Amino acid sequence: MRGFTEQEKATIHLQLLEKGRELFSSLGLKKTSIKDLTEGVGIAQGSFYLFFQSKEELYFRILEAEEEAIKESLLNYLSASMTVEDIKVFLIKGIQLIKENSLIQRLYFEGEYEKMVRKLPKEIVEAHIQQDNDLLEPLLEHWGIQKKENRLVISGAIRAYFTMSIHEKEIGKEQYNQVLEFMAEAIAVQLIKEKELEK
Template identity: 25%
Template sequence: MPKCYTNQEKDEIKRRLMEEAGYCMAQYGIKKTTVDELVKRVGIPKGTFYLFYESKERLLWEVILVAHEQMEREMAEKVAAVDLTGDTLDALTDLFLGFYQMAEEMPVLQILNSEEMNLLTKKIPAEEIAAHQKEDTVEISRLFAQIPLCEGVDIGAVTAAFHAIYFATLERDKIAPEDYEKGLRLLIGGVLMQILA
């Protein structure tokens, strides 16, 4: 018979699972992170893991979403603080560049590349991924609602452009290091130049 946990114990187990999943992803990647390793680190029976998550992919997806939400909150705060009376294009380019650099430095997101993401997203229902992408579009809409945009800007296309830039950062190792930041700045500035009023 499975052990009954108090709400406080459940919260602590879930927090520890997410924390250790983040460490394991950063250390081993998605493919090599195992439920056995996670339960060993957290000190729970393997069956207890499945009381919280149906699979390791579900846990890893949640860890990535939490990191993503944290970045979105920070980005929203920074966009709200941008001085729109000066050179808005340069200010926002710097801000978005910093956002991508922050993503690259987050241990959970550092190890991700197209292959790792494909491995994970194959295990997550397509409708859930689509819902996340739709929510992303809403969040980007909120961000850009604070900025003067050209009339008729297609926020869905803007979201897709910034996603494309993000996925390009996952392949950073295929770009000459001395050109990487300049290229990233050029991509970000090019998108912003087309949408700012």
């Protein structure tokens, strides 16, 4: 990366993330151009590729940061001795945080997710899925789920639960919240059941 000092690189990287969040939230992935992004931070269009492979990768990295903030917020709801009701509240709060995030909402509800993922290298997507597993598995182990195969199934169920926020229309707006509560309770009950079986 000739032409930029290490400090400049770090500053530009951060500025691209900030400008990307602003533009993707307001315009979406399709309508945001590399030119929009680079003009916003005062660099040449070609310099963008010194930081990210594509605008899709930039969007993805911003989303990862958004998800990380949501996960950090959710960690406040966790404890080792969680009841069915505690787990249910944890899951429902997670859905609320996702619904309140304009960038995540646009990604899923404007149909931009598939467009983004198609242009990302497979290893980036796989690494993200692994990060989700790496976060949930220790939590499940902490809750008393010792068998790895059980942790993988439960963490998959929790990830699937969080994707329900993008299927409100298919589920039906009238019963959507009831379905969320039903599924949250079902996961919570199964988690406690698995914990008891492993004792």
